[in-house]
Amino acid sequence: MQNYISEALSGKRISAKGFAVADKNAKFKPYDFSRHALGEKDILIEILFAGICHSDVHSAKSEWHEGIYPMVPGHEIAGRVIAVGSQVSKFKVGDYAGVGCMVNSCGECEACKKSQEQFCMNGKTTFTYDCKDSFHNNEPTYGGYSNNIVVHEHFAVCVPSDAPLEKVAPLLCAGITTYSPLKFSQIKAGDKVGVAGFGGLGSMAVKYAVKMGAEVYVFARNDKKKEEALKMGAKALYTSTKPSEVKERFDLIISTIPTAYKVSEYIDLLKYGGELAIVGLPPAEVMPQISIDTLVFKAGKKVYGSLIGGMKETQEMLDFSLQHKIYPETEIITADKIDEAYDNLTSGKAKFRYVIDMKKSFS
Missing domain, CATH: 3.40.50.720 (NAD(P)-binding Rossmann-like Domain)
Incomplete structure (x- = not known):
């Protein structure tokens, strides 16, 4: 971890490890890649838990459109902030944060100003994975089946220190x-x-x-x-x-x-x-x-x-869920069980939500 923190603080691209599929028929394998450098308004999150959504299955198997490979899925992310950009005001190092289905938008159009960033009228909505990031040279985005993520602070939600992170993660989509x-x-x-x-x-x-x-x-x-x-x-x-x-x-x-x-x-x-x-x-x-x-x-x-929700409503949902202790039914797995989880989701055998313990997956 120390390596990618030092990379973030020195303005370099940030090393990352994840689990990816090479094509729509492939199994998941370890994958080394890098994320864009930490911007002034960005935070670097050590990912602790990542939920598995049925959308991940559709995307990995190119069932909606031809995917961008290698693909690291995952848009239900919960973790700890380990570095912050120079202009970040929403988070400090040590805070818990969550990331859902999108990581950027133009911030200037009518939809974005109404906190409906998923409907950005300038076509700048940047999804967490399987998407070209127009804010960073159209490089592909990589999701939460990984050890870290870099995201603009606006697209991360605040998570209380006493929240059950393994249950918070799937709230960010489900x-x-x-x-x-x-x-x-x-x-x-x-x-x-x-x-x-x-x-x-x-x-x-x-x-x-x-x-x-x-x-x-x-x-x-x-x-x-x-x-x-x-x-x-x-x-x-x-x-x-x-x-x-x-x-x-x-x-x-x-x-x-x-x-x-x-x-x-x-x-x-x-x-x-x-x-x-x-x-x-x-x-x-x-x-x-x-x-x-x-x-x-x-x-x-x-x-x-209905397509997810804007960032304001996502924070509202999380606060409501925590206040009333509304959580998904979850089964915690490690990354070596992702393929099995996908099979269970496809066949209807899955009971509810699989969540990957990312720390254990890399230990």
Whole structure:
């Protein structure tokens, strides 16, 4: 660690070690690389925990678009600040910090000024991995399956010193991805909320909606997780979307489904004026479609997509989660188990969220 701290303080590129795939069919292997030099407003974080998101699987396997290889995935990052740039005011050495799905944006457009940096109108949103960094000579970004990361202080969230870092890490994607549509749809006590898909994202959506006072129902492929859903506060778990079998009609349904499904079946279950928020993104080859006639003949309902959340809302989500002790169900692994975790996520065997202990992975 001392080596890359000295590199940061001397203005050099920063050495890093991670775990990467060489192509969409490859297994994970150790990978040495370097990160850009520490800027005036940048912080250097020693990564302690990195969550595994289903998006990592899609990206590593080029299921959305052709990936940038070698690829070091990971956008659920929690760690300790070990060096700061000369103009940093938000963090000091020794603080804990988290990094989510993006590491930069223009900061000047209307979207950025409204803290919707993920929708940067100048096309400068820089994602944490598998992205060309226009702020640093278009070099590829590398994610959290590594020992360190350099990031502008604006794109790191403050984490209290007593927070459980292994549970904070997955909040930086799974948390904000499900918290944001609940806030956007202004869910309040007494509203009926359906959660379609009950994996890492779905379980977080249930927990947040329950805490907000909603009456929550889960839709899943089977009833294997029924007991877990009920323990989290769900009223019921359905394995069918047939209106004749599901008596409730919903103010909001959040779809976290990462595979093929019929969107119209969930639109049928909305109240008049109800909303369907889509956060799950299946592979391109099986991406669900909605026909125009579906929207016309099922009128009076809204369908929208939701992409993570801005930095202000991400900090709000983290503070809310810590205050109410809302955390993901996690299984801690070391990096030699990443391939197995990917297989389990793809096959549906994964119970909830895998989190990599990066310190142990390099020991």
